[in-house]
Structures are given as C-alpha cells and as structure tokens.
Amino acid sequence: MTKLQKNSIAVLNARSAFDGNEGKEALDVALIFGSYEQYVSLFFQGEGVRQLIKGQQANLINAKDYLATFSALEFYDVENIYACLTSLEQRNLAADFHINNVNVLTEQEFSDKLRQHKTVLRF
Amino acid sequence: MSILHLVRTSAYQHDDLAQCLQLFNDQIDAIVLIDDGCYNLTHSLLANIEKKNIFAIYEHCDARAMIVSSNQEAISLAQLTKLFFSYDSVITWQ
Numbered sequence: 001m002t003k004l005q006k007n008s009i010a011v012l013n014a015r016s017a018f019d020g021n022e023g024k025e026a027l028d029v030a031l032i033f034g035s036y037e038q039y040v041s042l043f044f045q046g047e048g049v050r051q052l053i054k055g056q057q058a059n060l061i062n063a064k065d066y067l068a069t070f071s072a073l074e075f076y077d078v079e080n081i082y083a084c085l086t087s088l089e090q091r092n093l094a095a096d097f098h099i100n101n102v103n104v105l106t107e108q109e110f111s112d113k114l115r116q117h118k119t120v121l122r123f
Numbered sequence: 124m125s126i127l128h129l130v131r132t133s134a135y136q137h138d139d140l141a142q143c144l145q146l147f148n149d150q151i152d153a154i155v156l157i158d159d160g161c162y163n164l165t166h167s168l169l170a171n172i173e174k175k176n177i178f179a180i181y182e183h184c185d186a187r188a189m190i191v192s193s194n195q196e197a198i199s200l201a202q203l204t205k206l207f208f209s210y211d212s213v214i215t216w217q
Contacts, residue, residue: 004124004211012214014142046142086145111146115124120214 008039010117013048017067018058023051024066026123031069034076041080042073043114049087054098070099084110125151127210130160131217134168139216144168146214149176153210155203156180160216161189178206 011030015022026042033040044052051067058065073081081102088095088104095104105113114120128147134140140163143154149172156163156179163169164179174195181197184190191197198206207213 014139045145046138084145107145111148114146115126115148115212118212120126120212122214122216 004118005039005116006118008041008117008119009033010041010043010114010120012043012045012114012120012122013051014046014122016047016050017056018061018063019047022123023048024064026121027066027069029121029123030078031072031076034073034078037077040078041082041113041117042078043082043084043110044087045084045110046087049083049091049093052083052097052099052102053093054096056098067098073099074101082110082113124211125209127206127213128152128154129213129215129217130154130156130163131158131215133159133162134166135162140166140168143214143216144172147172149173152176153178153206155198155206156183157203158183159187161187164189164191164195178203 011026013023013026017023030040030042056067079101083102083104085104086107128143130140130143132139153176161179161184169177178196178198179191180200181191184197
C-alpha cells in the first residue's frame with residue numbers, strides 16, 4: 001500500500017487546454033494551494049495531457065495564454081507533476097512538454113500515485 | 124487507500140467512466156452511478172467489474188427507466204452519505 005501524504009491535494013486535469021475554463025481553474029487552484037505551502041500535485045489524464053504539449057499558441061484563437069503560467073509552479077514549490085502514459089499513447093503524443101519535471105507514469109503507477117493524496121479535485 | 128468513485132456522466136457520451144476505470148482498484152474501490160451515470164449500468168465497460176463494487180442511486184435510475192439488476196445494489200442518497208465514510212477518499216467523475 002502506498003503511503004498517504006497528510007493533507008495532500010491532487011489536482012486531476014481531464015480537459016484539453018481550451019475546452020472550457022477548467023484547465024485555467026485547475027492551475028489557479030494548484031497555485032493557490034502552493035502559495036499557502038500546502039502539499040499539492042498536478043495530474044494529467046485523458047484529454048488533460050494536451051495541456052502539457054509544447055508549441056500551443058492561445059493567441060491564434062483569442063484565448064488567454066494561461067499555459068505560460070505553468071512556469072510559475074516551481075516558484076510555488078509545486079514540483080509533483082504527473083502525466084498518464086496511456087493517455088499520451090492513445091493520442092499519439094510524444095512526451096514533449098512546455099514545462100520541466102513532468103513524470104510520465106503507467107496506468108498502475110498513476111493510480112498508485114493518486115492514492116497517496118488525501119483529496120482529489122478533478123477538473 | 125480506498126476510493127469511492129462517483130460517476131455522473133454517460134459513457135456513451137463522455138469518457139469519464141473510462142478514465143475512472145484506468146485508476147480503479149477492484150479490491151478496495153467502489154463505483155456509485157449518479158445522474159446520467161446510471162446509463163452506464165448496461166455499458167460494456169462495467170461488464171468486467173464485480174457487481175458488488177457497483178452502486179446506483181435508485182431515484183436516478185428510476186427517473187431514467189434504468190433497471191437495476193438484482194446483483195447490483197441500488198441505494199438512496201441517504202445511504203450514499205453513509206457510504207462516504209467507508210472509503211478514504213472520493214473522486215467525482217463529471
């Protein structure tokens with residue numbers, strides 16, 4: 001059994017970058033918890049893995065470029081970032097991300113890692 | 124750590140249930156079908172999940188004319204509240 005991190009929060013992203021506001025809201029939540037020095041991790045599954053892919057240009061569709069804000073995560077000590085390998089493979093996506101320190105995990109590893117968190121918020 | 128998975132959408136329209144099952148641990152987890160999630164009672168994705176690990180809110184099933192089979196447990200919203208305390212964590216899939 002994996003060890004539970006006390007008062008830990010997992011933010012599970014399931015939407016692509018510009019499908020509604022969920023991606024930005026999830027990032028805001030992670031940064032807020034990070035600013036209060038809470039243990040927070042970011043998970044990307046399903047269409048959510050698209051948020052991580054390098055080379056997106058929000059300005060072309062008049063959308064806010066919140067993806068640039070991902071680079072702030074390390075300043076708030078949000079260093080636990082996990083992407084689902086199966087989700088990447090199903091979409092023929094390479095692990096070519098616009099942020100560093102993304103850990104690509106198999107389904108089992110992804111599940112195990114998520115279970116180490118007390119609270120899971122899915123966006 | 125056990126998780127109670129609340130599935131609120133139909134797998135015929137969304138992939139929430141499929142993503143849920145990627146994380147599902149059939150030894151310790153359970154699924155509760157709520158709202159349009161009740162349509163998943165007959166979905167092939169749940170065919171290999173042990174029925175004792177699947178619950179459905181009976182009001183929500185009845186409202187959609189979905190029949191809960193005898194080996195699947197139909198529960199009330201009040202029973203759902205009690206169920207929360209049997210698991211370490213809850214994830215809402217919607």
